[in-house]
Amino acid sequence: MNNSEIINVKDLTKRFPMGLSEFTALSGINLTFSKGEFSGVVGPSGSGKTTLLNIIGLLDNPSDGDAIILGNSSKDLSPGKAALMRRRHMGFIFQTYNLLPVYTVFENTEFPLLLLKMTSGEREKAVHEALEWVGLTDKIKSRPAQLSGGECQRVAIARAMVKHPEIVLADEPTANLDADNSHHILKTMEKLNNELKTTFIFATHDDKVISYLKRKITLIDGKVSHDETVKQ
Amino acid sequence: MIKFLIKGLLRDSHRSRLPLIVVALGVMLTVLLTTWINGVLGDSINMNAKLSTGHVKVITKAYRESMDQIPVDLSLTGTQEILSELRRDYPSVSWVERIEFGGLLDLPDSAGETKSQGPFAGLAVNFFDSRSGEAERLNLNKILIEGQLPRGPGEILVSHTFAKKLGISLLDKVTFIGSTMFGGMTISNYTVSGTISYGISALDRGSVIMDISDARKALDMEDACNEILGFNDIDYYDDAKATELMTSFNNNHQADNNEFAPVMIRLRDQNDLGGMIDLMDGVVGIISFVFILVLSVVLWNAGLVGGLRRYGEVGLRLAMGEEKGHVYRSMIAESLFIGISGSIIGSAAGLALSYLLQQKGLDLSGAMQNATMLMPGVFRTRITTEAYYIGFIPGILATLIGTMLSGIGIYRRQTARLFKELQLQ
Numbered sequence A: 001m002n003n004s005e006i007i008n009v010k011d012l013t014k015r016f017p018m019g020l021s022e023f024t025a026l027s028g029i030n031l032t033f034s035k036g037e038f039s040g041v042v043g044p045s046g047s048g049k050t051t052l053l054n055i056i057g058l059l060d061n062p063s064d065g066d067a068i069i070l071g072n073s074s075k076d077l078s079p080g081k082a083a084l085m086r087r088r089h090m091g092f093i094f095q096t097y098n099l100l101p102v103y104t105v106f107e108n109t110e111f112p113l114l115l116l117k118m119t120s121g122e123r124e125k126a127v128h129e130a131l132e133w134v135g136l137t138d139k140i141k142s143r144p145a146q147l148s149g150g151e152c153q154r155v156a157i158a159r160a161m162v163k164h165p166e167i168v169l170a171d172e173p174t175a176n177l178d179a180d181n182s183h184h185i186l187k188t189m190e191k192l193n194n195e196l197k198t199t200f201i202f203a204t205h206d207d208k209v210i211s212y213l214k215r216k217i218t219l220i221d222g223k224v225s226h227d228e229t230v231k232q
Numbered sequence B: 001m002i003k004f005l006i007k008g009l010l011r012d013s014h015r016s017r018l019p020l021i022v023v024a025l026g027v028m029l030t031v032l033l034t035t036w037i038n039g040v041l042g043d044s045i046n047m048n049a050k051l052s053t054g055h056v057k058v059i060t061k062a063y064r065e066s067m068d069q070i071p072v073d074l075s076l077t078g079t080q081e082i083l084s085e086l087r088r089d090y091p092s093v094s095w096v097e098r099i100e101f102g103g104l105l106d107l108p109d110s111a112g113e114t115k116s117q118g119p120f121a122g123l124a125v126n127f128f129d130s131r132s133g134e135a136e137r138l139n140l141n142k143i144l145i146e147g148q149l150p151r152g153p154g155e156i157l158v159s160h161t162f163a164k165k166l167g168i169s170l171l172d173k174v175t176f177i178g179s180t181m182f183g184g185m186t187i188s189n190y191t192v193s194g195t196i197s198y199g200i201s202a203l204d205r206g207s208v209i210m211d212i213s214d215a216r217k218a219l220d221m222e223d224a225c226n227e228i229l230g231f232n233d234i235d236y237y238d239d240a241k242a243t244e245l246m247t248s249f250n251n252n253h254q255a256d257n258n259e260f261a262p263v264m265i266r267l268r269d270q271n272d273l274g275g276m277i278d279l280m281d282g283v284v285g286i287i288s289f290v291f292i293l294v295l296s297v298v299l300w301n302a303g304l305v306g307g308l309r310r311y312g313e314v315g316l317r318l319a320m321g322e323e324k325g326h327v328y329r330s331m332i333a334e335s336l337f338i339g340i341s342g343s344i345i346g347s348a349a350g351l352a353l354s355y356l357l358q359q360k361g362l363d364l365s366g367a368m369q370n371a372t373m374l375m376p377g378v379f380r381t382r383i384t385t386e387a388y389y390i391g392f393i394p395g396i397l398a399t400l401i402g403t404m405l406s407g408i409g410i411y412r413r414q415t416a417r418l419f420k421e422l423q424l425q
Helices: A049-056 A079-089 A105-115 A120-134 A149-161 A179-196 B002-011 B013-053 B061-065 B079-089 B160-166 B212-219 B239-252 B273-309 B311-319 B324-360 B392-412 B416-424
Strands: A005-018 A021-034 A038-042 A064-069 A090-093 A167-171 A199-204 A215-220 A223-229 B056-060 B094-108 B114-125 B144-147 B155-159 B173-179 B185-196 B207-211 B227-231 B262-266
Touching (some): A005 A049, A021 A049, A021 A199, A021 A223, A038 A049, A038 A179, A049 A199, A079 A090, A090 A149, A105 A120, A120 A179, B002 B013, B002 B324, B013 B273, B013 B392, B056 B061, B061 B262, B079 B094, B079 B227, B079 B239, B094 B160, B094 B212, B114 B160, B155 B160, B239 B262, B273 B392, B324 B392
Parallel strands (some): A038 A199, A038 A215, A090 A167, A167 A199, B114 B207, B155 B185
Antiparallel strands (some): A005 A021, A215 A223, B056 B227, B056 B262, B094 B114, B155 B207
């Protein structure tokens, strides 16, 4: 693994029990991701995109093979250490935003920093910075119910980015957004990728997302069928 | 983080208001029920103690065997000596002599012939020595309906219902016809100085109260009485203290095999009061257990509903790197907050209602006109020390157990499913 390589997936296979037999979701996957990539795993529903993201995000373990994330083998990580890795080094963006409805935009963005036990001053500075990135400093006291879908997803991006993670995993982040909002948030993520060198990995079959990707990995029936660099 | 969680708890009424109301209501009912039972049973026990049983009672061994018949011929003799011993050995207890007896009360007409006549149950107490405290103990000033308390020898009180039945008026001369301690016939005349009503039909049907010196003369019981009652300095029956006292006294008199030798019995050994005392002792535990059980089930369900509602939040927190144990502990801390707050509110409300019922009481005497048991007509709660903390046991335990049960789902949940679940919302 060279210095810029932060994810190394080796001969990865994932099987799920299905009745008396097993269903193979991923089979013999070999991939590496370098720092600062803006890449996406694309493919039709059921091709194994989310399963691959789960394993990279240390939310699931491989049946065979290994996923080495920031130098840590997923096979050797206890649930506690996996949680610590997610807490310190990973950000997640979901299709349905998953903001906490009783908290304000500021508090939703602040939440990952509380888990890192940062001081109040450090948190306030980091949250303001993150909300500036996504252009929501004027909505700091709003609750999610008072925001549009696009604004909610921008809060989710700020929440994922506020701790400056090495890796951001985004599963169908534009699925609930219209075209304008989709382009807006994708541009925001592209800008953060350029400025902060955060590695973004998408799971998507949305053409709008695909058009922004610098690297496109196509999965068909749990296997990598294409892995191409589409932009420099 | 704690501040963050409390903020969420306070803002989310489903997480705070509903469980808080459930806990506060449950705790309020626990407190109210505890004070109610303590009050009602305690009043009944106390009423029995004051009227008849004492907290402890000294009688003869022979009298004990047929106590229900109140056999005056089996009374204690040499009571001054026994009283001296009791007052010397157990100075914190108030000792009083009583004579319970029965007979006929006869109201003569102007010619001296019987106008009306009826059987009665008599109680002779020490009226004229204010140190005995008997008038206060029997609450005579409050239960006096007409006339006044006896002020000198030869004056008696008659129950109001009985007086009306026989046509007795105040200051009428009445004749007591009965038998002496030695089996001879006795006839004595008295003046009715007042009428009383206990509010207990069993007593009001036919009772007479007179001074013990008059009863002694009539029943030929000089230096004798059939019962010496002992009352604790505290105004309620303490079973442990009574048992200790009884054991000590009876051990001192163990060697005396005479059937007229004194023996001490407790309140619980009389009038089937033991069962009531056991019930009162056990009832607080039973109430707590039942409320913990019921509240736990309710809060478990509330927790499950809340847990389902917060499935996304819990999933998100786990996905963001919060450990399962931390999420679980934070939910338990929340429930502790709710449990303590609900218990404080519920206890305050329960105590306020209990205080109101303690002061005002609930008058059910109309419904108890035909009762044969010694029960007070006005039911009151009684606020004891335990009423201040008893509600906290079900309030906090039930909330904790409910949350623990509903929170187990967090541990059963596979982290790998989170991403998918979060997508599906």
